[in-house]
Amino acid sequence: MSGAEAGLVIGLISGIISIVEATWTIYSDLRDTKCLPRTFHQTAETLPLVEDTLRIAQGYIDKHESTEESCKAMKPILEGCKTKIERLQNIFGEIAPQPDDSRFASYRKVARALGNGSRVEILMDGVLKDVTALVQNHGIKTVTCESLKKLAKAMEDLSALPPSLEPEDASSHISHYGSGDIHHAGGDIIHGNHNEYHGSGTAHFGNVIHNGISGNERKTKLLGRLFTSPYEDRKNRNPPRVQGTCEWFTNHPHFRRWQEKEGSAFLWVSADPGCGKSVLARYLVDEKLQSTTAPKTICYFFFKDDFEDQRSPESALCCIIRQIFIHRPELLTWTIVKVFEEGGETIFSSFSSLWGILISSTGGHAPGDIVCILDALDECEHIGRRVLMKALNTLYVTSSKKSGLRFLVTSRPYANIEREFQTLKKECPKIHLSGEHETVVDQISTEIDLVIKQRVKELGAEIQLQAEEVKMVEEELTANANRTYLWVYLIFDAINESLHFTRNGLATTIHNLPKSVNEAYHNILSKSRNVDTTRKMLHIIVAAERPLSLQEMAVALALEESHRSLADLGLELEAGDRFKKRLRDVCGLFVTIVDSKVYLLHQTAREFLIQTTSPNAFGDARLALQWQNSFSPMESNRILSEICIRYLLLTDFENASAARKGHVFFHFAARNWAGHFRAAKTKNREDIVLSALMLCAASERRSNWLRTHESAPGYYDDLTQVTSALIIASYLGLDVLVARLVEMKGVSITSRDCQWQRSALSWASVGGHTSVVSLLLKKRPGFQNVLLNWIHLPISVNLKDAKGHTPLWHAVCGGHKAVVKMLLENKAHTFDDEIGGAPLSNAAGNGHLDIVRLLLDTGADNNEEYTWPLVQATISGHLDIVRLLLDRGAHSNGPNGSPLVQAVLGGHLDIVRLLLDRGADINRQDGWPLIQAARSGHLDIVRLLLDRGADSNRRDRWALAQAAGSGHLDTVRLFLDRGANSNGRDGWPLVQAARSGHLDII
Template sequence: MGELVWISGISIIINLSTRSIHIANDQYPTGKLKAKEREILRILDKSPYQDRKDRNPDRINGTCEWFVGHELFKDWHENKSSASRTLWVSVDPGCGKSVLAKYLVDSILPTTESRTTCYFFFKDEFEDQRSVTIALCCILRQIFIQRRILLSDTILEQFEIAEGLTSSFSGLWNVLLSATAGEDASQIICILDAIDECEDQGRSQLADALRKLYSTDRNLNLKFLLTSRPYGEIRRDFQPFETPGFPTGPQLPSFAPRTCGSPTRLPVIHLSGESDVEMTKISLEIDTFIKVRVQDIGTRLKLRREEQDLLLQRLLHVPNRTYLWTHLILNLVESDINIDKTGIIKATSHLPKTVNDAYEKIISKSHDFEETKRLLHIVVVAARPLTLMEMSLALALKSNQRSYKDLELKSEDRFRVCVRDLCGLFVTIVNSRIYLLHQTAKEFLIQNDLTDLPKRIPRELKWKHSIRLLDSHRVLARLCIRHLLFAEFENNPLDKNAISQYTEDHPFLDYSAKNWATHVLESQMEANNTTSRSILRLCDASSKSCLTWLRIYWTCQNIDFSEQNFTSLMIASYFGLIAAMKYFLESGAPGLNSRDSTHGRSALSWAAGNGHKAAVEVLTNINWPRWGMGILYREKLQIDSVDRYGRTPLVYAVWNRNLAVIGLLLNSGARVDLEDKVGGTPLSYAICSENDSAVRLILKNGTKIAVGPKEGIIRSLLFSSTKKGDKDVVKLLLETGVADPDLEDTDGRTPLSWAVEGRKLLLKNGAQPDLSGGNGLTPLWRALERGNTVMVQLLLAAGGKTGSLYNPTPLSRATQKEDHKIVEPLLKDGRQPGLAEENKSPPALEKSETPLRSSIARIDIWEDSLNGRLNETSLGTYLGAGEDINRRFTARGYTPLMGAIIKGHLKLVKVLLENGADVNLRTGDSNNATALWLATSTPNINSVLIITELLHKRPDLNAICGRFGNTPLMQATLQTKNVRIVSKLVDEGADVDIKNYEGKTAKDFAYTNTRLLFALLPAEGRQLWRDAAAAHMEMLRPWMNKAKFSGAHTDA
C-alpha cells in the first residue's frame, strides 16, 4: 500500500509539472508577432486576468470532486453537440466556486492541442472586473495568444475600422463569433466565474447574446461554463426559452429550470450546487479541507497528535460549515498564542457559528473603533481599491491641513501593519492594494435598505450592517475635496504633458480627481457653508487647482477635451453639482448659453448628456421663473442650442437613454425634428438605439412627424456618418448592433469605402495635413499610431509631415512598431517626412537640437520604457543626449529597466541589458527591490523569458527585499507560481533554505503546491524523480486503469 501511495505521488507530480510546462509553452509562444497583432493584444489587455485568477487558493486534494465527477459536467464536457454549449453552476456563498473555477482552468480543462481554454473572474470590488466588455477583451486576448492563427486579417480589419471596438459589447461578441467559427479554432471553452458580480446591464447583454446564438444554426466550436450564486435575477437571465430543434421533456435534467407546458428549452445545463444532494457532497469535501488545514497548522505549530485531533473534533462539531467559515475560524485559532490542549479548548469553546459571527469577532479585536470604521467606510465605496499609500494619506487628512507638508504619513511597511491591527483578517492586501476579504464581508457591513435598521440586528453584532453607503460616500467625498484644495495644486499646478509623473509624485491625487464629484452626488450631502465654498473653489475654471484635477479627470474619459471656454457653470452642470450651479447662476456670471471650444456644447448639453435630471431641471426652470427659482435672468436658456455637430441637448439625452431628462426637455419646448450634420434627429436616434420608451415619449409630445421604416433610417445614418467622418454616430449604430458594418448602398459601396473617400475629399478641398492639435500631433501621426495604412498613404500624397516638436518622426515610429505596410509608403515618399536631412538613415528620434527636446527626452525615456516604445536606436539617441540608462524615476526610484520589467516588455528588457542597465540596483521605495525581485513579483506573459534574460547578467539571486524579507525565489513561489521560473532560479543557485524575517523558506510557501515543491528540488533530484516514475510506470498504469474502472476520479 505504501509503495502505491509513493508511486501515486510521483505520477501526480509528473502529471502536474508536465501540464504546467505545456501551458507555459502555450502562454509564451515563439516567433514574432506582426506589429498590428501586437497592437491588438495590447489594447485587449484591459485587466490582469491571470493575477485575479491566481488570487484564489489552490484546491485541496479530495475537494471539487462533487463537480468534476457529476454526470452533467461530464455530459457538457464530452458532448460536442450544440445542445449543451453552456453549463451554469450555482453555489451558495463561501462554498468554493472560485476555487473550483481556478481548478477547472488549471487542471481539469487546460489548453491542449485540440482545446483552448480561456477565463475571466468577475469581482465586485474591482472596477475592471465588473465589466462584461473587459471580460470579452480578456477572453479574446487569451484566444489570440494561444491560437495566433485565429487573429485573421478579417479580424485585424475589424479592429482597424471600428474605433472604440474594445468598449463595444456587440462588436467584441461579433469578433468572438468570427474567431471561433473556422476549423482552425478547434474547441474553445470560456469559463466565467461569479457572473452575479458582473454589472447588471452587461450580464443581460451576455444572456441575450447567448439566446441569439442558440437560435441560429451556426456551427461554432464555442462552449461556456458560468458560475454564480443562486440568485433569482441570474436564474431569470438563463431561463430556458423556445428554440427550434432542441430536445424537450425527459432529456433535460430534472432540476434544470423549466417553463410552462412543453416548449423547447434553452440549451443551458444548470448544475445546482445548493441542492440537498450536492450540498451533502460539498459538506463532506469541506470536512476533508478542514482535516488538511488542521494537519497543516499542527505541522507548523508543532502540535501533538492529540491536540490536532481535539481541534479537528471541535471544528467538525459546528453545523453548516463552509470553506469561508473554516478559513476565518482557523486563522482566528492560529493567531492565538496559547495553542496547547487547554488553549484549544478555550479557543473553540465559543466558536462563531456563522461567517457573520466570525466577521464580528475579527473586527471587534480592533484597538481603535473610529479609525477602523473610517477605513472601512472608504474601502466599501471606493471606485477602485486604494493603495496603501493612498489609504495612508486619506486617513491622515484632517480639516486643518492644507498641504502635503502638513501630513505625517507612515511608510508603506508601517502602514501595512496598522491596517492589519485595525481590521485583522477582514481586509487583505494584494500588490499593495487594500481589499475586503470576500464579497460577503461587504454584505456584512453595509445597510442595503430600511430592513437593515440596527434595532433588527442582534445586540452582540455591533458591526453588522453598521455602515450606510450614504455616510461612506460622504466620508470619501470630504477627503477628496480637502485633498484637491492642497496648496501644491494651486502653487505648482499640473503640466498636462506630464500627468503620469505628477500623479505618481502626489499620492491620492489620481483617485481624488477622478472620483470626488461622484462621491458628492452619491452622498446626497446637504452642503454646509464650508463644503459649499470648497466645491465652488474646485469648480472655479479660472483657478489652477481646478485645472489640475480636471486635466487628470479627462484622462479617464473617452472624449477630447480642452479647458478653453469650459466655464465654471459647465463644470458644475457636467457633474450635476446643483448647489454650485445655482450659485453661478444667481451670481449673474455670464455664460448661460456659452459653448466650449472643443465640442461647442453648452452647460445644458453636458448636463443632459450625462443624465443629470436635477441639473437639467435647474437650467430649464430659468425660462419659467414661476416654477420656484424666483429670479429673472438676463438671458433666456436656449433649449435647442446646437454644438459643432449640429446636435441639441435632446439628442444627447436620447443617447444617454434617460427618460426623465428627455421628458424635461420636451416639456420645455425642445424640438424633435432638428437634424444634425449627418441628418439625425432625436427621434431617429431613439429609433436606431432601439429605445422604444423614448420613441413613444417623443411621439406623445404631439409633434406631427413622418416616420420612415427603421431600416431606411439606419442605412441613411450609417452612410451619412461614415461619409462625414462622424465616429460618434458610427459607434452608436454599431454598438447597439442595429447596423451591419458591411452594408452596401445602391452603388455597392460599403461604409469603409465611403470613410476613405471622405478623407480624400477633405484633403482635396484644402484640409491641412500638417495642422497639429493642442497636443502637437498631426493627422499623419494619428494615422500612424492607429496603423491606418490607407490614411497614411492619403496624407503622404497631400504632403503630410509630423508637425510635432517632441515626438519621433512618422518613419521612425513606424519602424519602432515594425509595421512594414506603413514603412513602405513612408520610404517611397520622396520627402522622407520628418527627416532633418535627405539621404540619411531614418533615426527613431531626431537629435535633441533644442533645450526643449532635451528636457522632454528625460521624461520620454521613462514613458517609453513603460509603454514599450523604446528600442535600440531611440535609446542610443537618449544616451547620446546625456541620458543615464540607470537614472531613477518617480517617487519609487524605478529605473527604465524596472519599468520595462513590470510592464512585461521583453524586447526592451533585452535592449536595456545589452546597453549596460544595472540588474542589481535597488528601488528607492520601502521594498528596496532588485530587478529580479520585481520580475518574480509581477507575473505576465513574458515573465519566463524576462527572468531568463536577467539571469544571463548574474543578478543577486538571494537579495532580501520587501517588508517580509523575501528573496526572488520566494516571490516566484508566491506570485508567479511558475514551475519553469522556480526551477531556473534553483538551477542558477538560488538558496531554497534561506529564511525571511518571519522564518519562512521558499519550501514553506510551496507547501500546498506539489508542482512547485517538485521545482524546488535540485536538478539531479528532479531527474531522480523522473527516472523513478519511468521505472514504475508499468506498475502505475494498471492501478490507474483499475481506479478509472471503479469510477474514481484520477485526473488530479
C-alpha cells in the first residue's frame, strides 16, 4: 500500500480514536447516574477496549505494508465504524448536560428521534463487529487472540442484557450497523418499516433519513440557507490593489502584532473615504493572509449601504458561519444542524442566536486559527452595528471563554464607532490602527503618489508625452492636498477625455482638473445630454434594495405607463450591449458594472446624490444643485415602486404559468414593490395607490407575486390562500392601503387567515409596522354591531393564533419596541401562551433590554416558570438584562440552580459573578457549576467559584478529573494549588489525563 493510502487509513483510525476518547470523557459525567439502564453503562464501559484495539491496529498499519485491495476493504469498515461512534458521542453529549433525574428521559427522546437502531447497545454492537472485522480479515497480527476473545465477549455480554429502551413499533427508519459502507439505493422509505443490517460487508439501502431528508442533504440545505448575500461577488466589486500599495498597513506594528500574536486578537482599522480600505480588505483576504505559513481559515463580509443584504449584521454572521463550515466541515456538527432546524426561519434573523453559534462552533479551535474580516463597519445599519460592536467588546474584554476567532474590522473614523470601541481600547491600546493619523496619512499619500506616477507613465507612453511633460503632470497631480485613490481614478478619466491637446493645452487641462471627488462627480454628471434619463437611472440605482442586472435595469428604464403586456414592453427594450453602452454614455464613471450588475462607483457617490438635513452638506457651494444632494429618498422610492407595480400589473402575470417562466424583472418587482411603496410615504400618487390595492386583492395575480416574495421566509406560501386584502396590506406594512381598506364596506379587521389564524393586527406586529398597528388599534367595527364594537379592542389585542401566540408575542420576538409599547398601552396581556412562550422570556433571551423593561413596568411575571426569563437571558449572555431581572425580583437559583449553571456553560464571567453576589448557591446540584467550568476550561470562572467557596473535592473530585481529561493545564494547576485531591476516586483525574494523552497534565 502506498504511503498516501496508508496515511488515509491511519487518519481514519486516528479520527475514530479521538471520538472514542471524547465520548469516554462525556461518559465520566454519567457514570454515577442511577436512572440510566445497566445496558447503557455496559455499552460505555466497552469504549476503552475499542480504543485499545484500534491503537494496536493503527501501530501495525503504520509499520507494515498492506496490499491495495486490503486498503480498499479497510476504508468502508472504518467509515462505518466512525459513523456509529459519532452517533454514540452525539447521544452521550445530549444526555450529559441534563440533571441526573432527567437523563433517561433525555436518552429516550434522542434515541427514539433517531430510530430504534440508535439504542446505544446496537450502535456498540456494530462498532465491535467493525473492529473485529478489521483485525481478523486484514492481517492485524499484533492483535492477540486474547484481545479478540475480549471483543467477542463484549458482544456476547451486550446481547445478554435487556434493551436499554423498549423497541418503538412505528419507527420510520433504515439503518446499518454492521461493517462496511452504506449506499443510497434510491426510492421512498415507507412509514412503519424498520430495516437493520448487523453483518459484515456492504449494505445497500438508504442513508439515515430525518423527516424525509438525508443527513448530507440537511447540511447542504443549511449551507444554502446561510447564503444570505453573494459575499464573494460583493468583495470582488472592489478593484485589486496596485503593486506597492497597502504597505502602510501591512508594515505597521499594530498589524504585525495582530498577525503574529498567539491566540485570538482584534484590530480596528479606520481611514477617511477614498483611502482604499475596501481594496485593502480584499488584498488581505485574497493574498496577504493566504500567504502566511500557518494555515488559517479566512472569512469575510463587506458591508455596503447600497443594499439590504449588505448592511445587516445578521446577514454578515450567516455568511461568516457559512464560510467557516465550508472550509472546516468538521465544525458543522449534528448538534448545530439541530439548533438551526429547531430555530426555524427566525434563527437566521436573530443576532444573539447566530453569534452564539459562531462562538460555540469555533470555541474548541486553536485560538486565532479562524480570521474574520469585516469591511466598512460604518455602512452596517445603525442599531445592528451597536449590537455587533457590543458582542465584539464582550468577546475580547469580558468573556473568559477561549475564542478561536481573530477579527479585523475597517471603518471610517466616526466618533460613534470610536465610542463603542472605548472599552476595548482601554483594555488593549494597540487594537486601533488609525489611517487618519498624520504619519499614516503621509504614508498613504506616498502610496497614492506611486499610483499617480504609474498612471502618468502609462499615459505618457500612450500619447507620447515628453519627459518634461510627464514631470509637469506628476507634479500638478501630486501637489493636490486632497488626493485619494478615488480622486486619482476619476481625474484620469477626465484626462483621457482630453487627449488631443497642445503643450499649453495639456497644462491648462491638468490645471483645471477637479480638485475634489465631489467636483469630479459634478463634472461627470453635468456632461449628460439627457438629464431626465440620467436622473431616472440614478433614482432607480439609489433606491434599489439589491443591485439590478443590466437586463433588469433595461426593463425598469423602458417600462411606461401605457404598457399593458410584455409584448408592449419588448418593443421598447434595448439589446444588452447597446444598453450597456448607453448606460455608460449617460452616467459616465458615476456608475460601474461588475458581473453584469449595476452599482454606483463608490459610497461617496451615493452621499453626493442623496438629500440631507443640511442641503449641499459636502461644502462645494459653487456646484449646481441639479446634482449634489438633490435626490430625495422618498422620490427615488416612488419612482421605483411605480415601475414595480406597473410591471406586476401587466396582463401576462394574471396566470401562474407566465410568472413561473422567469421573466427578467418579475422576481425583483414581486419581492420589493411593497418596500419601495412603503418608503415613498406621502409621495405615492392616487393612481398608484389604486394599483397597489389591486395587487393586494385576492386573485391569481396576487398569488403569483406573493409566492415569489421573500422578505420574511416561511409565511408566503401560506398567505397565497388568504382572501383578505387587509391582512396582506397589514403584513406588508402598507399604512396608506390599510387606511383605505378599513373604511371600505365589508372589510373586517377581526378576520383571520386560514392557515395561521392570525388577525391583521398580528401580521402587522410580526413586521413591526408601527403605523399599521396604530391604525388597526384605533379602528372600531361599524355601528351595525354594537356588541362587537364594545368588545372589539381587548379581543383584537389579545387574539391568539393557531399556535397560541398573541400580537404582543410576535412584536416582542421581532424586537419591535414601538409596537410592543403601543400594544401594552392598549391592554395587551403579558402572561404565558399555551405552549410556554411568554413574551418576557422571549425578550430576555433575544437581548431586547428596553422591551424587557417595558414588560416589567407593565406587570409581566419575572419568576414565571421558575425564573425562565432569567435563564434565557443568562444563556444568551445578556448581562444588563440579567441585572435588571434580579433587580426586579427574579430568583437567582431557579430550578436546580440553572441560571448559574447556564452562565458557567456560556463562559459569562460577569454574569456568574453577579449571580453569586445575588445569592446563587455555588454548591447546588452537588457542585455541578464548578464541574462544568472545569470541563469547559473557563479558568477565570473556576478561580471565582473557588474564591467564593466551591468545593473541588465533591463528587469524587470530578471537577479536577474533568479539567484533566479536557486538557486544561492551567485549571488543573489551580485546583492542585487550592488543595484538590489528585488521587480521588482511584486516581480518576490521572486516568482521565492519561486516556486523553495530556502528557503535560500527567
